[in-house]
Amino acid sequence: MPGLKQLPDGHRLSRRRRVDLADLAGDPFIIFPRTIGPNLYDSIIGACHAAGFAPSISMESPQISSAANLVSAEFGVAVVPSSMRQVQVEAVSYHELQGKPLATGIALIHRQRERSPAVTNFVRIVRQYRAAARRSSGQ
Template sequence: MELRHIRYFLAVAEERNVTRAAERLGIGQPPLSQQIRALETELDVRLFRRTGHGVVLTEAGEAFLIDARRLLESAGQAIANAQSAGRGETGQLNIGFTGSAAFNPVVPRMIRLFRQSYPGVTLTLSEGNTAELLEHLKSGRVDVAFVRLGAQSPAGMTFHHIAAERMQLVLPATHPLARKRRIKLEALAGEPFVLLPRDASPTLHDVIVGACRNAGFEPVLGQQAPQLSSVVNFVAAEFGVSLVPESVCRIQVEGVVYVDVAGANITIRLALASQEPATTSKVANFLAIARQLTAPLAS
């Protein structure tokens, strides 16, 4: 039994006339009569009884009508579900992000816009460092990832620019230079730097260490912090000083001040990483929203 047989049966049952049903379906009356007879043969029952004005349903036809309507509705819903999934309007999207990425206002704005545009897609968020997230992206554990990049972009993926953030100094409020508006980085030579472990955040670690070396000194590696918010808290506790992306300055902790770096343009890039080409329609839709808010980043 094919779906067209169900459609033919319903048309005849609703019109109660084979000729009118054929006109409604856009086919000839003889082929329609043949298809109805073939359906009756397959079911081994008579579905219609002819009258002087057309046809009426038999008792078997009345019973079949209930399930035929349900079957056609289910088929229509299955088609609609498949088309919706094909357009990326349903399913699940796995998003990875670094701890510092979450502080940039573009990231929650992008996620919020996607949720508003595709409410049928369930979002799963997972945090990790850039190296982990890129591996998860390759293996398919995440579909897209907000990552921090240094001067070079890793090969084999596409990166969509989110922001090139300035790095700012974070100092204890009691530090002798805390009241300065701008400080040269070399003024902090010999001070302990609170950093994330390199294996947890290689890009951020290398940007900070590289900036110190460019300023002419090797940083003193002080207390390590488990996450970026902890860096600010440890500085507040006077374990040392640090450099953080500008968006992290949104963390208002008593006992710290944020100060511009003088004489150097220290930046770290935030980008949205994805496989190329997009693996699913959901990913393509998320990237389209990213392009609305940002610009492509050359690899």
């Protein structure tokens, strides 16, 4: 989930470990097209509005993983899922967002009659994790 902010190395906030989204209200944003991930896109835009601003979108990244290269070229800043931290690009730093974490759903699709032990065990574990997450959130 988008729990990280990508900043170019020379950015005024690049020395902070955690960044408040509101502090980036004046920065140009790099975002991927909504068609790639509507829930994630809406979550990012909604978080900006909740922080009191409408993001100024300077550029659309053709895919989420391409945002780091555009940040490195100093076209703007990007909100990306935490898993993107593994994409290391020169002159880009990752920062946690302060406040409530952004969240979006994911889906698991598999063949109903699949008999592979690896697949059936993976599906079982995902279902157990989902059930535990629902219990802890009161759903």
